[in-house]
Amino acid sequence: MQFEKQQQAFRDSKPSLIGRGFEKFTNPVASAVTSFIPSGLVKGVLSGIDRAIGAPQLVKFDHDLTDLVQCHDAAKTVERTAKAVSGSTGAASGLGGIATMGLDIPATIAVALRNIRDTGRAYGYDGKGARERLFRLQILELASLNDRSQRQERIAVLENGIDTDGNLTEISPDEIEPIIEQAVERVSRALALALFRRRVGAVVPIVGSVIGGAVNVSFQGDIGEAARYAFQERRLRAAKP
Template sequence: MDLIQQQNEFRTASPSFLGRGIEAITSPATKVASKMVPSGWIDKLVKAIDSATSKPQLVNFKHDQSDMQACQRAAKKIENTAKLLNGTTGALSGFGGALTMTTDIPATIGLAARNIRDTGRAYGYEGQGPAEQLFRLQILEIAALNDKTVRQKRIADLETQIQADGSLVDPDPAIADPLVDQAIERISRALAMAIPKKKAGSLIPVLSALVSGAVNTSFQGDVSKAARFAFQARRLRSSGQ
């Protein structure tokens, strides 16, 4: 499929089918799961998200970063590794049900941060500085959203940050921190709504391990797709497309 077409399809796509399907299955348990996520806890996790980016790469790669197809192959390897790791931890946490749900969520968010960082590196972006931090947060928010209209608006917001050479608009130092804080608040709100719904399957004994593993795998897939879109958008912009 043509890369431009891929990008356009992502812009208009609905939230993942699996995520929405899991929510429908587990809706009776969602309120219980929500009560198990302490107030402000996800907000603290998101604020600490960049600490995860200091950890080793999920996949070591050496490819010609001027070759878009090579970049895509490297990014796909990152996605597969993130899915495998998070799917396994999700399945294991599922066996513990409610007791282990709150240990799996930090692991999932931390792995998502590394997924985004490594995908950026696959396309040649090291991700240093406040503009890059804000960009990563925007990617995570897009991956977490379940509302199609809001998702499309956030995608448009992300694309306005990309300059003609593929670099990012450097936020005014006076407003950089408030912008990051606003992004953290939005992401925390999106995750606080999405995670209890999706992790509610952990409270249903027959489904727990299966659902937890599938949800984590689906989420990392959503993160990877959002990250590939974002970094491909930068590469396309820099090539005048």
């Protein structure tokens, strides 16, 4: 498996087709829909990102952590499971249209956080500590962006935070928490745009079930792809002499 080519393909890729499609379609009415979402909803979920560490794993692993191909395959299994879980909740919430649409947002983000956490574990990273928490937030933000230039900027920031041995660059305890708070604010905005705009079509009951399920599956796919790229980059750097 040509991992370096995979990494470069991700760097060069555009946001997902369904993400760009919903963004284009929903731009004119996005602000109207977002007004139905309780203030601080996304930020509140993100502020509890550490709770995702203790949540049950989406997948139980039994692969060889020293084998990068097996790690990659295990991470793909995580993505498929996250899609199945989030897709079913999105379809169920979409049955009620706008009345239930907002209820699915926290569940979607919670699955995304477990998706990222378990992808990291598939590659041998337990995700504990403030620095790892920031790294997971960076992955979440990267997967949420539909603007290609912003996406390139965040890829560069994420890569600059990975040392030559695959570990994350150190940030002092006094500096890390303010940086995390800034990241939560930034990721909250990115998620609001990514999730709310994609869900505009879900305001119509019944029809919203199809859209809600499709959007959640697409979003978890974006999350899984970004997480594999990020953790795989760490493993590749660690493997270099």
